[in-house]
Every structure is written in structure tokens, then in C-alpha cells.
Amino acid sequence: MLICPYIVRQKEPFSPPTTMQFSFKNYNTEGFHDEMFTPDGKVRTGYEAFRQRVEQLTQAELLNRQHSAERALMSMGITFNVYSEGEGTERIMPIDIIPRIVNGREWDRLEKGLAQRILALNLFLDDIYNDQKILKDGIIPRDLIETSKCFLEPCMGLKPPKGIWCHITGTDLIKGDNGEFMVLEDNLRCPSGVSYMLENRESSKQIFPEVLARTGVRPVSDYPTRLFEMLQFIADRPNPNIVVLTPGIYNSAYFEHSYLAQQMGVELVDARDLVVSGGYVKMRTTRGFEVVDVIYRRIDDTFMDPHAFNPHSLIGIPGIFEVYKKGRVALANAPGTGVADDKVIYAYVPRIIKYYLGEEAIIPNVETYVCREENDLKYVLENIENLVVKEANEAGGYGMLIGPKATKEDHALFREKVKENPRNYIAQPVISLSRVPCLIEDNPEGRHVDLRPYVLYGDGINVIPGGLTRVALRKGSLVVNSSQGGGGKDTWVLY
Numbered sequence: 001m002l003i004c005p006y007i008v009r010q011k012e013p014f015s016p017p018t019t020m021q022f023s024f025k026n027y028n029t030e031g032f033h034d035e036m037f038t039p040d041g042k043v044r045t046g047y048e049a050f051r052q053r054v055e056q057l058t059q060a061e062l063l064n065r066q067h068s069a070e071r072a073l074m075s076m077g078i079t080f081n082v083y084s085e086g087e088g089t090e091r092i093m094p095i096d097i098i099p100r101i102v103n104g105r106e107w108d109r110l111e112k113g114l115a116q117r118i119l120a121l122n123l124f125l126d127d128i129y130n131d132q133k134i135l136k137d138g139i140i141p142r143d144l145i146e147t148s149k150c151f152l153e154p155c156m157g158l159k160p161p162k163g164i165w166c167h168i169t170g171t172d173l174i175k176g177d178n179g180e181f182m183v184l185e186d187n188l189r190c191p192s193g194v195s196y197m198l199e200n201r202e203s204s205k206q207i208f209p210e211v212l213a214r215t216g217v218r219p220v221s222d223y224p225t226r227l228f229e230m231l232q233f234i235a236d237r238p239n240p241n242i243v244v245l246t247p248g249i250y251n252s253a254y255f256e257h258s259y260l261a262q263q264m265g266v267e268l269v270d271a272r273d274l275v276v277s278g279g280y281v282k283m284r285t286t287r288g289f290e291v292v293d294v295i296y297r298r299i300d301d302t303f304m305d306p307h308a309f310n311p312h313s314l315i316g317i318p319g320i321f322e323v324y325k326k327g328r329v330a331l332a333n334a335p336g337t338g339v340a341d342d343k344v345i346y347a348y349v350p351r352i353i354k355y356y357l358g359e360e361a362i363i364p365n366v367e368t369y370v371c372r373e374e375n376d377l378k379y380v381l382e383n384i385e386n387l388v389v390k391e392a393n394e395a396g397g398y399g400m401l402i403g404p405k406a407t408k409e410d411h412a413l414f415r416e417k418v419k420e421n422p423r424n425y426i427a428q429p430v431i432s433l434s435r436v437p438c439l440i441e442d443n444p445e446g447r448h449v450d451l452r453p454y455v456l457y458g459d460g461i462n463v464i465p466g467g468l469t470r471v472a473l474r475k476g477s478l479v480v481n482s483s484q485g486g487g488g489k490d491t492w493v494l495y
Contacts, residue, residue, distance in 0.1 A: 022062045033176065047101050095487060150393060170191030183365050198220060217495075225264075347370050448471070450470050469491045
């Protein structure tokens, strides 16, 4: 039996909680933009009711609530897999019970900006796999697309159902010193983490029910219903047969695959359950084969069909891509969307928005140096110790150099990597991510955060009011990924 280990969040010596009242009185706001407090210690709009309630509790009471939330996640099996040194370890997603609160006006702007970005990226994907006008007009260099690892030649000429490519998106946002949101990267293939968003909210309902009611927080619990309705929309017949396709139980996000299937009331399947027969995708059941109309795939593009993409894939369904091209099954997301996840393409998204929509980007990008461009390359090589350097197609905090925290040997190594393959790298200034208070032992301490809102594109673009706030729980760390010591917290969006 696989036992899910408890995650120890801090290595500092632990001192038993006391009966003292919990207080933010000695909370340190210096050096970074803090989302709960102004530099002079005043509570920001939206946090007043939460602070008033939480400071009525003792340190022991609050810590007990934290432990209760962690035990609940363990008992429900809400885990992810981490693979290191050849061994797989199943862990809970560390949770911090102090919520991140976003005021309504700020969220309304984000909602418009995210909808704008997804609309433009969808038009971009449709264009580059068909007419390629943006390339012919020189807005984006042709070789940049053709050398992207995620540009799939077999998708040329593809017309997905209802013209939608990116049905589910998770866009990563950060705040810097000025307190304004910026887009850090796009995730249009198989964005994960939404199950943690939903379960973090359930934890908040148990821990702070009266504060949630008084504060007026927008709901996120209808996400599975909205996801199901979106998947129904892209089907070509009423009452479609919908499935969630998983790589299997050893995938890092397997819990999420099974969770969403269960919440939507649809079948969770893997490659063994599906077969192409008679020109359709069919599912094996105890009653015989059933035609499948819509597949919410959680398998990477190139592993989906060994006939069309990676011939060595053992988790795909041979022939499924041909059925898809004939319009006999709908896939979410569409194959080929990964080209928009390329971190080099990311640098061009403001131009993409301007080209297709005639608008300036509502949410700006982080300033980005594209190493394939001569002047940018020269700057990066000369200033690498002050920059964050990223590989174009890596994720999870891997393939990345944080210059100020790296050694001279690391700097030299990355300089050689960049010079050897400049197309594969971008660089950005080190952003002092905003901080939100976290419960560390029995006291509040600031930790850096980002935000991944989820966007559904079906009969319109639907931005879920909140998202997964990821937290760099290691003191001083800027890396929020769960595989590298990060955790999550609930995101309260106010009306």
C-alpha cells in the first residue's frame, strides 16, 4: 500500500503553539510588495474582515485548523507524484490556510485581460496552422514557429470543432514591486492544478465559514459544471459521450484526472479503454463498444497517437488523430496548442494581440529578452548573473537559472548553453514576487506567490473567479512549483 507522507514545510526548530492570541502585529512587510498590508502596516481593502476574525483565535487554534486542513487532504488522497533519483514519491499538495484576497475591481480588469489574451491566442493558433498570415506579414519570424518543438506539422490545415483550439487554459500571473499583475507564461496544452483550487476552497469553507460569508467571495465550486458544459458545446450531437483521457495512475496529476471525471460524472479512461474502429473512437464497456464524442485529454500532444506523432508512445490511441481530423471526435485541448506555450512565442504575445484584435494588451508581459535576437543575446550573456534564464519548453521550475542565486560555475554553464542554442532561451529580470502572509509554525510570515487562473473557452470565454495561488513555502525562495517545495492557498475574489 502506498502511504502518502506528511510534508514538513519548515526545517526551523519547532516550538509548541501557545494560548497567546494570534496577531499580525510583528508581521514584516519590508522589502517586497505585500498583498495584505501596506508598507506602513495598514490592512489593504478586502482583508479587514479576515484579519478581525483570525486575530480572535489563539495561535494553537489556528495551527490546529492548519493541521486539520492537511489531514483532510491526506484522507481524500489529494496528491501529486514527484519523480527524483529514479524513485516516485506521492505527496499531498502543501496548503496554507491564510487566503489570498483579490478585490473585485482588480479582478474585473484581469478577467478582461485574460479573455483578450485567450481570444488572440486562439486566432493565432488557427492562423499558423492554416493561412499563416501573421508569418507572411512579418509580425512573427517564420523560422521561430517552424523551429518550435511544439509546432506540429501534421496539424496543418486543421479545423477544430467550433473553431476553438484552447478550451482550457491556465495563465500564470505574478505581481511585482508596483503591485500590478503581469503575465509570466501561458499554459494551453494540459494545464493542471484546478483540483487544488477547488479543494482549497472547500478547506476555507470548513475553516473560515463565517468570514467567507461576510466578505462576499465569488464561488469557484461550479467549475466542474462549467467544464462539462464546455465539453458538451464542442460535441457534434446532443447528449454526447464524454470521457477524460489520462496517461495512467503514475502520472503526476492522476488525482486531478480522476477527480474531474468523478465531479463531471463521466468515465475516466486510458489507452487500454479506447480503440479506433469503423472510423470512430470507441470505448470498451461491459455492454460492448460505445462511440466517444468528446475527449478531455490529459496526455501531451505527441503521445496521443503513435501513428501521427511519436511512434514509440504506449499511452496513445493509434488512429485517433485521423478520426479527429474527420470531425468524428472532439478533443480538448486541440492538438498543436503547445506552440503557444513556447516561452519564446510568449515574448510576441503583445504583438499577436495587436495584430488580431487591434488592441494593446490589457495585462502586460514581463520584460523579456529573446536570445535568438543579436542585441538581446549580447545583453543576456553580459548580464546573466542578474537575470532569470529559461528554456523555451521546460516547465515546473526546471531548465531555469536564477542569476543572483546561482554560482559563477552555473553562470558559465548557462552562457555556453545559450550560445550553443540561442533559439531555445529567453531571459527576464528577476521580479520580486509579491508576498502574502502564510502560517509558518504558529506565526505569520510573508512568502512569495503567483496565481494561475483557469479559463474555459466554449460558448464564450469564461474566466473562473480565482484560481490556484501557488506559494514558495521555502523562506526566500521565488520558485512556487509544488515539485520544488511550493504549496497552495485559496484565492478569494470579492464582488
